[in-house]
Amino acid sequence: MKLPLMIATAAATLSLGLTAQADAPLKVGISGEPYPPFTYRAASGDWTGFEVELAKRLCDAMGRDCEIAPTGWSGIIPSLNAGRIDMIMNSMSITEQRQRVIDFTRPYYFTPGAYVAAEEREIAIPDGLDGLIMGVQSATTNATYARRELRDSGVDIRLYDQAEQVNNDLLAGRLDLVLADEIAMLQFLERDEAASFEVKATAPRHEAYGEGVGIGLRQEDDALREALNAAIATVVEDGTCGELSEQFLGTDVCVYE
Known part of the structure; x- marks a missing residue:
């Protein structure tokens, strides 16, 4: 007689765990080594730059909280696949070689x-x-x-x-x-x-050089990829991406589709 109760309790616990995971801040991986004007520390000590500020706008568009997670560039893909960060947003070009181990959103900028x-x-x-x-x-x-x-x-x-x-x-x-x-x-x-x-x-x-720069994701994170693609479309179409690009880069490098 106790088995159904145990199953129900376990299911409820799993549901709560999944909900908490979905509500947890997304960890945005950037290189711990500054890469101005894309990612760098302001005088306040906070991270800023074109991609940092664009990441914030994307999270706002998705209705998600995010936190910047500096990570060594050489280990940033292993950190993503190990679950220490949720996404890579650090001028990472979409290439066939990288797509063997991670997934990408649509490109959001391109420069030679x-x-x-x-x-x-x-x-x-x-x-x-x-x-x-x-x-x-x-x-x-x-x-x-x-x-x-x-x-x-x-x-x-x-x-x-x-x-x-x-x-x-x-x-x-x-x-x-x-x-x-x-x-x-x-x-x-x-x-x-x-x-x-x-x-x-x-x-x-x-x-x-691939197709341009995209956000790196784990290959199984289909829902996050779809949400980010929709957010990228929003910030590109409403001019937010272009404004940030002009502010930090002095030109518009956003990819319009």
């Missing part, structure tokens, strides 16, 4: 890779890279592109864990040029110490 070097240097790209040292952040689409298309150019490709390490070595003269996200590099060039550097060229459209 850019080559940056000192103004005084005349560099033909890609034919004049032989003998030069180029810095690229590892585990990025720019690194994938460099490995696939530039390994026979004679350039010495140096991989770094953090984008700022690449920038610092460029400024210090330990690198001849860098290949990185164009928007991030345009922001870098606004620094006083980078006044003598410029964009030499942009990388062509290539499969290594």
Whole structure:
């Protein structure tokens, strides 16, 4: 006679657990290493930037509470699949290689890779890279592109864990040029110490760059993907994405569908 009661109690407990899980704040994974103007710490110590503020608007559109969860870039996909974060929103391009282990929302922005070097240097790209040292952040689409298309150019490709390490070595003269996200590099060039550097060229459209930048999700999180896709459509169509892009990036990089 006690079995039905036990089953009912267990079902109620499971239901409460699922409800609590659904109501828990979504943990938005960003790289713990600042990546201005997309993600960085403000003077207050709080995280901000184009993607941080866009994440907040997406959560508002879904009616969900969210919290920013800084995570090491090299371990951000394992952290997602292990359940330590719920989504990756940190300029992660949608590529076939990544889609083998995680899922993505629709793209919300796209920018090409850019080559940056000192103004005084005349560099033909890609034919004049032989003998030069180029810095690229590892585990990025720019690194994938460099490995696939530039390994026979004679350039010495140096991989770094953090984008700022690449920038610092460029400024210090330990690198001849860098290949990185164009928007991030345009922001870098606004620094006083980078006044003598410029964009030499942009990388062509290539499969290594995928379809654009999307939000990374666990492959089984279909409901969250659908909710985020609807939220992305909302913030793009109502102009919120474009306004934030203009505010932080100085241009509109949002993907309109």
